Amino acid sequence: MSTMQANVVTPDGTVFDGEVNMISVRTIEGELGILPRHLPLVTPLDIGPVRLKQDGKVQLIALSGGFMEVRGDEVNVLAESAELPSDIDITRARAAKERAERRLQEAKKENIDFRRAELALKRALNRLDVAQG
Amino acid sequence: MASLKDIKTRIGSTKKTKQITKAMEMVSAAKLNRAQGKAEQFQPYQSKIREVVASIAKGSEDVSHPMLQERQEIRKTGYIVITSDRGLCGAYNSGLLRETYQLIQERHNSEDEYGLVVIGKVGRDFFKKRNMPIVQEIVGLADQPEYAEIKNIAETTVQMFTDEVFDEVFIHYNHFISAISQKVTEAKLLPLTSLVEEAEEPKEESSGRLSYLYEPDAETILEKLLPHYAESLIYGSLLDAKASEFGARMSAMRSATDNADNRISELTLSYNRARQAAITQEINEIVGGAAAQS
Numbered sequence: 233m234s235t236m237q238a239n240v241v242t243p244d245g246t247v248f249d250g251e252v253n254m255i256s257v258r259t260i261e262g263e264l265g266i267l268p269r270h271l272p273l274v275t276p277l278d279i280g281p282v283r284l285k286q287d288g289k290v291q292l293i294a295l296s297g298g299f300m301e302v303r304g305d306e307v308n309v310l311a312e313s314a315e316l317p318s319d320i321d322i323t324r325a326r327a328a329k330e331r332a333e334r335r336l337q338e339a340k341k342e343n344i345d346f347r348r349a350e351l352a353l354k355r356a357l358n359r360l361d362v363a364q365g
Numbered sequence: 366m367a368s369l370k371d372i373k374t375r376i377g378s379t380k381k382t383k384q385i386t387k388a389m390e391m392v393s394a395a396k397l398n399r400a401q402g403k404a405e406q407f408q409p410y411q412s413k414i415r416e417v418v419a420s421i422a423k424g425s426e427d428v429s430h431p432m433l434q435e436r437q438e439i440r441k442t443g444y445i446v447i448t449s450d451r452g453l454c455g456a457y458n459s460g461l462l463r464e465t466y467q468l469i470q471e472r473h474n475s476e477d478e479y480g481l482v483v484i485g486k487v488g489r490d491f492f493k494k495r496n497m498p499i500v501q502e503i504v505g506l507a508d509q510p511e512y513a514e515i516k517n518i519a520e521t522t523v524q525m526f527t528d529e530v531f532d533e534v535f536i537h538y539n540h541f542i543s544a545i546s547q548k549v550t551e552a553k554l555l556p557l558t559s560l561v562e563e564a565e566e567p568k569e570e571s572s573g574r575l576s577y578l579y580e581p582d583a584e585t586i587l588e589k590l591l592p593h594y595a596e597s598l599i600y601g602s603l604l605d606a607k608a609s610e611f612g613a614r615m616s617a618m619r620s621a622t623d624n625a626d627n628r629i630s631e632l633t634l635s636y637n638r639a640r641q642a643a644i645t646q647e648i649n650e651i652v653g654g655a656a657a658q659s
Contacts (some may be wrong), residue, residue, distance in 0.1 A: 243410050243597060245407075264580070271578050273577060274417055274421070275586070276589040276590070298593075299586070299590060301413065301577075312513075312593075
């Protein structure tokens with residue numbers, strides 16, 4: 233099975249670096265899967281999990297937005313933050329989820345705080361999803 | 366002349382000071398190492414974004430974005446000033462603040478023409494004391510700041526540019542050259558005109574540059590990417606400034622230690638002189654006493 237080099241890079245350092253068979257991400261328009269020898273591509277990413285398939289195993293990474301660059305046999309995911317399941321602090325993510333939910337109840341729609349709470353909730357849910365496989 | 370005991374106490378206290386400055390020097394050296402490592406880790410992220418943005422700007426001439434264009438009329442300028450939270454780092458803060466202050470005085474006639482975004486306690490106190498308009502401030506950053514810590518301030522600053530509160534944004538910080546030298550640097554953050562210029566310049570590697578597929582389209586990507594890029598520039602400058610801070614503190618503490626060494630040897634010399642003088646005097650008294658008896 234052919235492979236490609238995948239890198240997941242954040243401002244705080246590289247999170248993942250290795251050969252994968254397939255990578256699937258959530259773009260702002262929907263799910264997108266990339267196989268080796270894909271055309272060069274640039275796309276922004278939404279908050280969501282990244283799935284890296286390696287010899288039948290799937291490595292999950294929780295991503296908080298960013299973008300992906302595909303070229304030749306190299307895929308670069310650049311994110312503001314990205315965490316492996318083992319690095320996720322579940323209690324913190326839970327607390328963030330509850331806090332965001334509470335804020336959503338309080339805030340009125342079309343409010344800037346509403347948007348922020350929504351994003352925070354999305355990030356927290358994404359982390360919890362990834363952490364629990 | 367100071368008494369023997371006085372000199373001895375002063376030698377003692379100078380030695381203690383020396384111990385402290387020596388320890389601080391070593392701590393700063395260790396922190397400098399870590400800060401440099403952090404800046405290195407950050408490099409790939411920034412260069413990647415830069416590459417992609419430049420290739421989009423190059424690949425599609427008709428694509429434009431307000432963040433890439435010089436504004437016709439500059440009504441208000443934003444300055445991001447990065448200082449440290451603590452002193453004891455030589456001219457690190459004072460040099461930067463003096464230059465920034467002079468520049469602002471030269472460029473602007475009234476306080477309505479500029480706004481300050483200050484990172485670090487020293488800078489905040491400096492501008493507050495002079496009643497200059499501080500738009501945002503952040504103090505108490507960690508020695509090795511995480512991206513999340515400054516994300517907010519970076520985001521709002523970029524947002525202020527987008528909302529046309531600021532028509533251009535400069536960033537002032539100490540650029541790290543080596544452990545013993547830092548340079549006060551002014552860099553234009555927004556608009557990102559340098560990026561366009563760079564994209565237009567023919568580069569050797571550009572022949573191999575790929576034409577990307579854009580999903581959904583180039584404009585949407587620029588929309589997302591440019592703020593990211595600007596924010597990452599702020600973060601990059603902060604890391605650079607942090608490395609400079611530790612470098613400056615390290616050399617300040619080293620020269621303090623050297624000064625303490627000199628002081629100690631001077632004091633030891635005068636201690637010995639005083640001791641000899643005391644002995645000579647004693648001998649003189651004895652000789653004088655003996656002569657008087659015979």
